[in-house]
Amino acid sequence: MIQAFGLTSNPRKAHPPAVNDVSFEAHAGRVTALLGAPRAGKTTALRLMLELQRGRGITHFRGRPLHRIAHPSREVGVLLGDVPGHPARSVRGHLRMLCAAAGVPARRADEVLEVVGLVSLREERLGTLSRGMDRRLGLACALLPDPHTLVLDAPVDGLSAREARWLHGMLRAHATQGGTVLFTTAEPKEAARNADRVVTLEQGRLVADQEAVEFARTRLRPRVAVRTPHAARLAALLTKEARTDRRSVEIVREEGNRLSVYGSTTADIGDIAFRHGVLVHQLADEVGDMGPGAGTRPLDGEQPVDGWNVPGGPKPAHKTPAGGQGQSQGSPEGVRLRPGRGLSVLRRQRAAHESPLVTEGPGDPEAPLPVGTPSAAPSGDLPGTPPAEGAPTPADGHPLESDGHTPGGGPEPTGPTPGAETPAPSSAQTPDAAPTSPGPTTGPAAPATGRVPVARPGAGPSRRGTGSLTPGSLSLLPPLISVRPAPSPLRPLRYELRRAVGIGTGFFTCGVVLVVSAVTAVLLARIGHTPQARLFAAWPREVPLPPAALGAGLLGALAFGDEFRHPALAADRGSVPRRLGLLTAKLLVSGATALMLAFLTVGCDAEVLYVVYGRELAEVPADWLSLSASWFGLVVGCAWAGVLAAGVFRSTTAGLAAVLAVPVVVVPVVQKMVGGPAVRTAAGFPLRMREIFLLQWPFGGERYAAVVARVLVQPVGGALALSLTALLCAYLLTTLRSRVR
Structure with missing residues (x-):
């Protein structure tokens, strides 16, 4: 259950807040739609x-705000915009990485891929997915930790009608199992058709909070769209006929030669136009949008008037341009089934609805459904589904319209109505579909909603409840939130490892560094006048950093900067969270990568020098221990500087700039501050430390302590230590600031 109290965004300069004092509830077991025109404040809410945005107000998810939930991704599944993943990452690799972040088994990725129908595309890259497949992957990311609540922002925006029906069927299945579903939309008909409750926003304010049936009755009205070059004459004729027959007919003149007629039928209007010789270009049934908040508050000074819409009278509907809110029955979404071919059309449409990835071939339309196709479609979602026993049917005996509306009335509600039982269809009406139960399905067979429920291995009964929502029952109370154990320290480490190896950027960078370093070492040896230590590191005196240090800094900057650009953890909180565990994992992985890169660079350079110039230039220096410590410390320090700078500034470029700033800016400053005396003070450092602590250094520890002290007092070592300290403090400051906020 979602409870939002007083949501108000911070105003920007002289502009009013995008959301102002919005409060509503979304109950468990039901689908709630947040309706509003573009820029009405839906996404901000x-x-x-x-x-994810600063403002006032609070939202409770089953009685707790999000920042007090141990694992937010296991409570709330989020889909905001496109799938925020690296374009070069595979679909399966992206989900397995999120499995590590959420703490669920890696096999869960394959399970949700099967649920959303992306098994055949699991090795495809995210950048090659179409809009429909991207929406499916986003839903898979949201369902990955098996959350109780789904929050989706315009989930069917840009999708085809078939893909939209499939996605709404998945949302209905989640609500049927007891979960809470909240989605935003700008289409009133979509909200009335697929939601149980509709919350309407207008200019950032709440204007209506209604049941879907009441919303459809007050805001959506059936009308007849007429397009004729003699609009004024036909309107006068319709008004005259209505007054003669004492019928209530409302006519609205739209843009151009279009009329919207309320309270009449296409047959009556066509008969009047034919008798008076009026040319008609279009005559179709539509469902008109009455505008936000229609029917929820009285209009002052307006009295109902029959006939033509006169000045000062009521406004039956907002003007809708051609191709606007109204859906014509001549469109692909409004095909009426002819008598005698309902079963064949039903089977073909069901196959297209449940298996959108399989195109319909020229085979027998009466052939059985393919293996793996659920035996029934979501209730009210399948076009042409025969009505249940006792359901209202038009007088001509035809089934209901495929868009969920009766020919002369409001939309047929598709979701469950509290306190009402849905009669099961008889076998005579649906001979190819078995009766289904509204409760959750626990067996291997697919439920009537078309979704195969996937349970986590080892999990107990579903924590969503039974989904029965009757007034006064205990199921309306939010279920108890179980106290989960503390997160494992290996969880962010597994996530970071899969993030690093999931794309080829790191491997490509390491390969380029090795090649450039080997070529540079050969050129420096040929030119001469380069010390052997710098020769192994391929570090010219004119360059501030060697190739290995630059490569390590780039890999460190990518660890955070590229993640802010493609936030892989969006399924958890919508952006990359500033967690100390995640930072520790990134520092460990980047440090280990830097050590490996430093070792391989020195080894490759030494081997290349030995092959080209012989043993003379490949001899190991006498002070190899201190040189190795300095080399490894430099490379690891550059990698960590890239990680911390990218985490603070949320940019890969800023992370790499911070790495280059260490030798260019910080080193001269440190060199002027400490100078030579600092090197002399490090000579007797281990002896003085032993005298203070009265301890004997075990295993030759004095030697290693002297090496570390000598590295730190060097200008480069001191600059790196100072930079890392400053970046770490800045990261901790921003982390604490975000938590306090």
Whole structure:
């Protein structure tokens, strides 16, 4: 259950807040639609609920705000915009990485891929997915930790009608199992058709909070769209006929030669136009949008008037341009089934609805459904589904219209109505579909909603409840939130490892560094006048950093900067969270990568020098221990500087710039500050430390302590230590600031 209280965004300069004092509830076991025109504040309201944007108000998810939930991704599944993943990462690799972040088994990725129908595309790259497949992957990311609540921002925006029906069927299945579903939309018909409750926003304010049936009755009205070059004459004729027959007919003149007629039928209007010789270009049934808040508050000074819409009278509907809110029955979404071919059309449409990845071939339309196709479609979602026993049917005996509306009335509600039982269809009406139960399905067979429920291995009964929502029952109370154990320290480490190896950027960078370093070492040896230590590191005196240090800094900057660009953890909180565990994992992985890169660079350079010039230039220096410590410390320090700078500034470029700033800016400053005396003070450092602590250094520890002290007092070592300290303090400051906020 979602409870939003007083959501208000911070105003920007002289502009009013995008969301102003919005409060509503979304109950468990039901689908709630947040309706509003573009820029009405829907996305801002969701971001305020998910604590991704600053503002006032609070939102409770089953009785707790999001920042007090141990694992937010296991409570709330989020889909905001496109799938925020690296374009070069595979679909399966992206989900397995999120499995590590959420703490669920890696096999869960394959399970949700099967649920959303992306098994055949699991090795495809994210950058090659179409809009429909991207929406499916986003839903898979949201369902990955098996959350109780789904929050989706315009989930069917840009999708085809078939893909939209499939996605809404998945949302209905989640609500049927007891979960909470909240999605935003700008289409009133979509909200009335697929939601149980509709919350309407207008200019950032709440204007209506209604049941879907009441919303459809007050805001959506059936009308007849007429397009004729003699609009004024036909309107006068319709008004005259209505007054003669004492019928209530409302006519609205739209843009151009278009009329919207309320309270009449296409047959009556066509008969009047034919008798009076009026040319008609279009005559179709539509469902008109009455505008935000229609029917929820009285209009002052307006009295109902029959006939033509006169000045000062009521406004039956907002003007809708051609191709606007109204859906014509001549469109692909409004095909009426002819008598005698309902079963064949039903089977073909069901196959297309449940298996959108399989195109319909020229085979027998009466052939059985393919293996793996669920035996029934979501209730009210399948076009042409025969009505249940006792359901209202038009007088001509035809089934209901495929868009969920009766020919002369409001939309047929598709979701469950509290306190009402849905009669099961008889076998005579649906001979190819078995009766289904509204409760959750626990067996291997697919439920009537078309979704195969996937349970986590080892999990107990579903924590969503039974989904029965009757007034006064205990199921309306939010279920108890179980106390989960503390997160494992290996969880962010597994996530970081899969993030690093999931794309080829790191491997490509390491390969380029090795090649450039080997070529540079050969050129420096040929030119001469380069010390052997710098020769192994391929570090010219004119360059501030060697190739290995630059490569390590780039890999460190990518660890955070590229993640802010493609936030892989968006399924958890919508952006990359500033967690100390995640930072520790990134420092460990980047440090280990830097050590490996430093070792391989020195080894490759030494081997290349030995092959080209012989043993003379490949001899190991006498002070190899201190040189190795300095080399490894330099490379690891550059990698960590890239990680911390990218985490603070949220940019890969800023992370790499911070790495280059260490030798260019910080080293001269440190060199002027400490100078030579600092090197002399490090000579007797181990002896003085032993005298203070009265301890004997075990295993030759004095030697290693002297090496570390000598590295730190060097200008480069001191500059790196100073930079890392400053960046770490800045990261901790921003982390604490975000938590306090």
